[in-house]
Amino acid sequence: MKKWTELVPGAVVLEAGSSAKFKTGSWRTFRPEWLQENCIQCLMCWLYCPDMAVKVADGKMTGFDYDYCKGCGVCAKECPGKQGKKAIIMKPEGK
Amino acid sequence: METRELLKWSAQVKLREKSKQEGRLEHGHRMCAGCGAPTVVKMVLMATEYPVVLSNATGCLEVSTCIQEFTAWKTPWIHTAFENAAATLAGVETMYRALLKKGKMPENVKFIAFGGDGGTYDIGLQSLSGAMERGHDMLYVCYDNGAYMNTGIQRSSATPLGADTTTSPAGSANPAGKLQQRKDLTRIMADHGIYAAQASPSHWLDLMNKVKKAHSIKGAKFLNIIAPCNRGWRTATDNSIELSRLAVETCYWPLYEIEDGKLKVTVTPEEKKPVDLFFKPQGRFKHLYSPENEGVLEKIQAQIDKTWERLLKESEGPC
Numbered sequence: 001m002k003k004w005t006e007l008v009p010g011a012v013v014l015e016a017g018s019s020a021k022f023k024t025g026s027w028r029t030f031r032p033e034w035l036q037e038n039c040i041q042c043l044m045c046w047l048y049c050p051d052m053a054v055k056v057a058d059g060k061m062t063g064f065d066y067d068y069c070k071g072c073g074v075c076a077k078e079c080p081g082k083q084g085k086k087a088i089i090m091k092p093e094g095k
Numbered sequence: 096m097e098t099r100e101l102l103k104w105s106a107q108v109k110l111r112e113k114s115k116q117e118g119r120l121e122h123g124h125r126m127c128a129g130c131g132a133p134t135v136v137k138m139v140l141m142a143t144e145y146p147v148v149l150s151n152a153t154g155c156l157e158v159s160t161c162i163q164e165f166t167a168w169k170t171p172w173i174h175t176a177f178e179n180a181a182a183t184l185a186g187v188e189t190m191y192r193a194l195l196k197k198g199k200m201p202e203n204v205k206f207i208a209f210g211g212d213g214g215t216y217d218i219g220l221q222s223l224s225g226a227m228e229r230g231h232d233m234l235y236v237c238y239d240n241g242a243y244m245n246t247g248i249q250r251s252s253a254t255p256l257g258a259d260t261t262t263s264p265a266g267s268a269n270p271a272g273k274l275q276q277r278k279d280l281t282r283i284m285a286d287h288g289i290y291a292a293q294a295s296p297s298h299w300l301d302l303m304n305k306v307k308k309a310h311s312i313k314g315a316k317f318l319n320i321i322a323p324c325n326r327g328w329r330t331a332t333d334n335s336i337e338l339s340r341l342a343v344e345t346c347y348w349p350l351y352e353i354e355d356g357k358l359k360v361t362v363t364p365e366e367k368k369p370v371d372l373f374f375k376p377q378g379r380f381k382h383l384y385s386p387e388n389e390g391v392l393e394k395i396q397a398q399i400d401k402t403w404e405r406l407l408k409e410s411e412g413p414c
């Protein structure tokens with residue numbers, strides 16, 4: 001943490017998106033797990049994640065960013081999965 | 096059914112393209128797990144494909160996205176006090192127009208102010224009304240979670256009738272929670288003669304279309320978006336999207352827009368569900384299910400039915 005004398009005057013933050021340096025993954029008590037075989041690549045998890053913690057590459061979901069995922073479970077709830085089988089399940093953290 | 100599937104498909108294709116764009120709200124913000132507000136903001140910004148300048152009224156979103164030297168915003172963003180997000184941005188927009196005339200600014204910059212319901216329905220209402228009446232070329236987005244959640248769940252004029260909050264507690268003196276109706280802010284803003292609409296993150300395509308439409312109109316615009324809050328609504332962390340969907344399907348939060356004084360319902364639920372489905376998962380309405388509050392839910396349902404019928408009657412043509 002910077003001292004107040006080291007901050008930019010006027011409380012201006014010059015670096016866009018610097019919150020990425022602050023990892024929120026430790027807030028998690030449940031972790032989402034991706035079952036790729038049930039994934040239909042609808043991207044609902046990516047769209048609805050409040051923490052931008054679903055990773056996508058080239059228009060496809062590729063997993064979770066556990067440095068930032070807070071374990072809310074929204075992605076698992078909204079995931080349609082394949083034939084009624086979810087592609088995201090929530091598991092207690094640390095097990 | 097077939098067209099519906101097709102529509103869904105094309106929407107997804109667009110989503111795939113969207114996922115390749117750089118996001119404008121970064122992770123590492125400190126909103127609660129499962130909060131609806133960052134999703135709302137993310138969707139609003141996702142719909143913009145031009146430079147934007149933002150202001151933000153004090154509230155959960157503002158305090159959690161910019162803590163000391165950490166900012167989650169990847170766009171110019173101004174933190175304002177509770178009451179002046181609209182006034183601040185109106186000033187910036189005016190300066191922009193002056194600089195544009197001198198050729199010192201690019202053509203396509205758009206302006207968006209964000210505020211919670213406390214900063215919009217209550218504390219910032221006069222500055223918002225002023226900015227809208229003066230016709231500044233800006234969009235004001237209210238993320239409505241129905242109380243002052245940031246300071247500990249105090250009632251606001253957006254809190255629904257019957258909700259338990261720390262300043263409208265359901266107890267022995269008053270078993271029913273909040274005694275007053277919510278303010279119909281979307282209508283009030285529409286009565287400024289501007290484009291005003293309601294949206295929900297569950298219906299993301301409708302939400303993004305409304306942002307796009309708003310930005311295609313020159314002048315003042317207002318968008319009211321429901322943003323479930325699991326702390327204040329006393330509910331699980333995983334159902335913010337489901338609750339926003341139920342709010343639409345029960346017509347508690349109807350999706351419509353008003354343009355040139357003409358109202359259009361933009362999403363009609365396939366089957367209008369009882370409001371009970373939206374209320375039941377929320378602890379803030381738990382007391383409404385006890386015997387001393389008999390009849391309150393029915394009263395609320397009757398009001399919702401009446402408003403919905405009125406909206407349908409007013410709506411120009413089918414959606």
Ligand code: SF4
Pocket residue numbers: 032048049050051052053054064068069070071072073074075076129
């Ligand atoms: S659990 Fe919540 S924070 Fe984590 S990836 Fe899923 S939606 Fe995002």
Ligand code: SF4
Pocket residue numbers: 034038039040041042043044045046061075078079080081082087088
């Ligand atoms: S919501 Fe489920 S099915 Fe859709 S992309 Fe995410 S993991 Fe895959």
